[in-house]
Amino acid sequence: MILATYNAAGLRARLPVVLDWLAQNEPDVLAIQETKVEDDKFPTADFEELGYHVVINGQKSWNGVALLARGPISSVRKGFQDDLFPDDARIIAGEVDGMWIINSYVPNGSSVGSEKFDYKMRWLERFRRYLSENYRTDQHVVWMGDINIAPTENDVYEPKRKWGKVGFHPDEIARLGKITEWGLTDLFRLHTQGAGHYTYWDFVIPNAPDRNLGWRIDHIYGTSAVAEACTRCWIDKAPRTGDRPSDHTYVLAELDL
DNA sequence: ATGGTTGAATGTCAA
16 A cells, blocks of 8 residues: 655646646555645546545635545544634545544744744644544554654754754654654654655755755654554655646655555 | 745735
8 A cells, every 4th residue: 555645735736747646656545735725626526537535625725635545535534623723724534444544734833933833833732632532553543744844853954054943943843752652653764764855845945956955844654553564655756856846745655554 | 134936816925
């Protein structure tokens, strides 16, 4: 089974290249973030024609997540289902082939000290509680998506300069640590160590992909049974240097399940 | 010092 995650940065603008990539790579599951489209405008039929089941949690202009799978998707859950928490379209979860898949678009945080940064901190704390309220570590649970946090100095270019900025700040990393301590393993780091393996390159930095000025902020996590079954986890950088790129690219994981 | 690009909008915000 192949899992993949991709921040599309606007799915309608990205649709041709996403459909091409899907047809070429045929993952069993694809988690998409930043679809930036309302549910009634989502291009569901295009994905169904490629043989995917589609569930979506969208909103106008911003955020928006989708889960695609070759098998049926059941027990679909959108967001925190929490009246007290601001409800951006950032989470869609469902069961596929006995695996519990959580696709999330973690808030960007804008800049340290801003209201949006505080929202990111509270969102991460709420997500930790969401995990233990809805899942068990003895299940096959996958959490993947745009995490918007570089967990270590190996996960961002010029880490000394970036330390303490949004995306590589101790308060973010501590909260991500609380989440993974629940029982999740970063599948990419099971197989690959060292710096320079990035999933996102800023549009505004000239030739950022060629210069590899990027961040590893798109992650696939799994509970112990998933981690034990993970035979490969890799980044497909080609879409970032091809036509009409998103600023992110795909992360994939192969599970022997 | 606060540039530069892109998407969803059609102002300007968010990233």
